[in-house]
Amino acid sequence: MDRRQFVKDVLLWTAGVGLGVPCWKIAPVRAAPLPPLLGVVKGKDYRLLVEKAVTIVGGMAAFVKTGDTVVIKPNIGWDRSPEQAANTHPVVVRALAELALDAGAARVQVFDHTCNEKRRCYTNSGIIDELKKIGDPRIRWEHIDERKFVPVDIDRGKSLKRWEIYKDALAADCYINVPVAKHHGLSRLSLGLKNSMGVIGGNRGRLHHNLGQELADLATVVQPRLTLIDATRILLRNGPQGGRLDDVQVLDTVIASADPVAADAYGTTLFGMQPREIASTVAAYEMGLGEMDIDRMEIKTVQVG
Amino acid sequence: MIDTRQKPQDARGRLLLLRRIVQHVFLAIFLVLFIKTDYSGSDRLDAAVNILFRLDPFLAAAVVLGVKTFVALMLPSLVVILLTLVLGRVFCGWFCPMGTLLDLSQKLLPARDKKNRTYFPGLPLFLLVFALVAATCGFSVAGYLDPFSILVRGLAQALYPMLNSVTVGFFTFTYQQLPDFVNAFTEPVYGVLQDFVLPSGQKFFHLASFSLFMLLGVLFLEAVQRRFFCRNLCPLGAMLGFVGRKGMFAGHGGNEDCGACRICSKNCRMGAIDEDRKIDMASCTFCSECAAKCPRQIISFGFSLPPAWPVFCCPRSRGWKCWRKIPTLCSSDLPGRWPKVIFCGAVSAAPNVSRSVLATPCSRRFFRRDSTACSAQCWWRGPATANSTAPSAARFVRPAPSGS
Numbered sequence: 001m002d003r004r005q006f007v008k009d010v011l012l013w014t015a016g017v018g019l020g021v022p023c024w025k026i027a028p029v030r031a032a033p034l035p036p037l038l039g040v041v042k043g044k045d046y047r048l049l050v051e052k053a054v055t056i057v058g059g060m061a062a063f064v065k066t067g068d069t070v071v072i073k074p075n076i077g078w079d080r081s082p083e084q085a086a087n088t089h090p091v092v093v094r095a096l097a098e099l100a101l102d103a104g105a106a107r108v109q110v111f112d113h114t115c116n117e118k119r120r121c122y123t124n125s126g127i128i129d130e131l132k133k134i135g136d137p138r139i140r141w142e143h144i145d146e147r148k149f150v151p152v153d154i155d156r157g158k159s160l161k162r163w164e165i166y167k168d169a170l171a172a173d174c175y176i177n178v179p180v181a182k183h184h185g186l187s188r189l190s191l192g193l194k195n196s197m198g199v200i201g202g203n204r205g206r207l208h209h210n211l212g213q214e215l216a217d218l219a220t221v222v223q224p225r226l227t228l229i230d231a232t233r234i235l236l237r238n239g240p241q242g243g244r245l246d247d248v249q250v251l252d253t254v255i256a257s258a259d260p261v262a263a264d265a266y267g268t269t270l271f272g273m274q275p276r277e278i279a280s281t282v283a284a285y286e287m288g289l290g291e292m293d294i295d296r297m298e299i300k301t302v303q304v305g
Numbered sequence: 306m307i308d309t310r311q312k313p314q315d316a317r318g319r320l321l322l323l324r325r326i327v328q329h330v331f332l333a334i335f336l337v338l339f340i341k342t343d344y345s346g347s348d349r350l351d352a353a354v355n356i357l358f359r360l361d362p363f364l365a366a367a368v369v370l371g372v373k374t375f376v377a378l379m380l381p382s383l384v385v386i387l388l389t390l391v392l393g394r395v396f397c398g399w400f401c402p403m404g405t406l407l408d409l410s411q412k413l414l415p416a417r418d419k420k421n422r423t424y425f426p427g428l429p430l431f432l433l434v435f436a437l438v439a440a441t442c443g444f445s446v447a448g449y450l451d452p453f454s455i456l457v458r459g460l461a462q463a464l465y466p467m468l469n470s471v472t473v474g475f476f477t478f479t480y481q482q483l484p485d486f487v488n489a490f491t492e493p494v495y496g497v498l499q500d501f502v503l504p505s506g507q508k509f510f511h512l513a514s515f516s517l518f519m520l521l522g523v524l525f526l527e528a529v530q531r532r533f534f535c536r537n538l539c540p541l542g543a544m545l546g547f548v549g550r551k552g553m554f555a556g557h558g559g560n561e562d563c564g565a566c567r568i569c570s571k572n573c574r575m576g577a578i579d580e581d582r583k584i585d586m587a588s589c590t591f592c593s594e595c596a597a598k599c600p601r602q603i604i605s606f607g608f609s610l611p612p613a614w615p616v617f618c619c620p621r622s623r624g625w626k627c628w629r630k631i632p633t634l635c636s637s638d639l640p641g642r643w644p645k646v647i648f649c650g651a652v653s654a655a656p657n658v659s660r661s662v663l664a665t666p667c668s669r670r671f672f673r674r675d676s677t678a679c680s681a682q683c684w685w686r687g688p689a690t691a692n693s694t695a696p697s698a699a700r701f702v703r704p705a706p707s708g709s
Binding site: 117118119120122123146147 | 344345346347473476477480481505506
């Protein structure tokens with residue numbers, strides 16, 4: 001039984017009472033207006049890619065106001081080097097951090113709830129070294145502090161009703177999601193929505209039982225203002241951890257969008273797949289969290305350098 | 306005019322103080338090494354607590370016997386053996402972190418036993434032999450008997466994770482429940498603790514309670530007797546005692562003139578001073594407490610010549626009386642005689658003996674005064690030379706104070 005069939009059955013057996021679930025009301029509201037804007041930029045200079053992509057979607061000033069607290073959430077989950085494509089590329093993270101600082105951010109926090117040993121991940125991903133080069137005290141990279149996980153009621157959640165979420169991610173004025181595009185053994189691909197698992201605590205493995213829906217539920221409370229998918233190099237197989245350079249393909253691409261679902265949907269096409277093949281994209285789309293139809297997006301593709 | 310001469314009491318008190326400082330410094334070094342051995346995010350460890358195990362000759366012997374291969378990693382243990390040859394069990398009394406912890410726990414758990422008689426004096430040596438034989442047979446028990454193994458395992462598996470759990474729990478409470486002005490003080494403290502003291506994360510070990518039980522057991526035995534573990538169990542101590550009793554270092558205890566005073570033996574944490582107030586160098590750890598507390602200031606420690614070196618003997622009407630040091634005159638029941646030099650052991654050939662005797666500075670003095678009296682008497686498991694009899698009941702005693 002797939003989800004649609006289930007919904008039909010439920011409607012039939014409950015004589016339509018199920019229509020009262022709030023998410024049904026929200027879906028058309030968010031889906032109806034302007035098509036989401038996507039900046040897809042290709043080129044060798046990763047710093048330039050990020051600047052250009054952010055400019056296309058409105059510039060950093062559209063997301064960060066002077067004095068804002070900004071959280072940049074890359075994927076630093078694995079004890080892997082940048083070329084192994086398991087973590088976000090350090091140059092991409094640094095470029096975003098610098099853009100946020102230029103836009104007047106009072107503080108830029110960078111963190112991830114790692115899967116491998118935290119210090120190895122932070123160091124071997126190359127991200128900390130790159131951030132240190134900025135040499136700005138407003139940049140704060142820190143390891144996850146378990147005390148900062150707060151239980152959050154996920155009112156709109158269908159499968160995930162309550163979970164511990166990192167306080168700083170929720171409290172930030174601007175939350176920027178910077179996933180790396182890569183293969184994932186359970187969710188097929190790990191993109192923006194999957195990257196949000198890096199700001200939650202508890203027994204994260206539990207989410208994998210109904211991952212697509214639960215990621216969509218999580219996306220109702222962890223809402224990035226900007227999603228920038230790092231596809232400078234993508235991991236085609238053996239994700240999410242990877243390790244083999246044979247599994248890595250260099251695409252020299254970044255995708256920026258304010259619509260997290262649209263960014264994921266476009267990212268899916270880089271792997272030669274359709275957005276509907278990714279359960280979390282479909283679930284989030286159906287909850288009205290964003291657009292998944294490529295034809296209904298405004299995609300600006302630019303080649304730089 | 307200020308008297309700048311040191312009173313002996315001061316010097317002895319200072320030695321005691323020095324020993325305590327050394328103990329605490331080495332305990333601190335041990336703890337720093339222990340913390341630094343936790344994973345720090347780097348694949349390289351510059352300093353690790355394993356140096357303690359590498360210094361341990363008991364473990365070195367067990368490892369080498371167990372794997373039947375020379376293990377170069379354990380070479381530092383020779384340093385401890387050499388130290389023990391020179392200074393006796395000074396390692397136990399001055400450097401061993403377990404010993405220091407036991408001495409410290411005395412403040413919390415004063416020993417009940419006042420007689421201060423070691424319960425099982427032969428047990429450490431038995432455990433040493435047992436562990437080494439077992440290791441040779443491929444059965445590894447050394448790690449359950451060795452003091453550093455008990456200490457480091459108890460700390461690493463039980464106490465350190467417990468410390469982390471309690472500390473994090475406390476600061477989680479202050480962070481989540483208490484107002485900001487409290488956190489303004491507690492959070493920096495927590496940061497410092499995290500940076501320098503606490504492990505990187507909460508760990509759990511299956512053997513945690515067993516390891517804790519062993520370590521606490523050793524510590525709680527202090528309530529029975531001071532240094533209970535060192536005296537009654539420690540195979541490393543037995544090994545060092547075995548080496549040290551043959552060493553150059555010796556304590557000179559009280560004598561018959563002490564009367565009823567037993568302050569030295571009552572205060573000896575190792576039970577090393579016997580009924581005759583002789584100090585057993587197989588047990589003595591040179592804590593120097595006896596010397597500091599002796600009311601007559603007659604207990605002293607010093608180097609004496611190894612058994613292979615000359616022994617000086619004075620003829621008595623019945624047998625001989627011998628010293629490891631050179632007495633000025635034979636002032637016993639045959640006064641006016643010069644002591645004779647007796648060689649015990651090392652000199653193998655009689656013709657060379659006299660030259661060896663002449664070469665030692667002190668004997669030259671005797672030679673100058675009375676060449677006949679200093680004629681060497683060579684004893685090497687053979688018959689005596691002319692005009693001398695074997696010092697059959699040779700008793701090695703402390704020389705009388707000079708000039709008497």
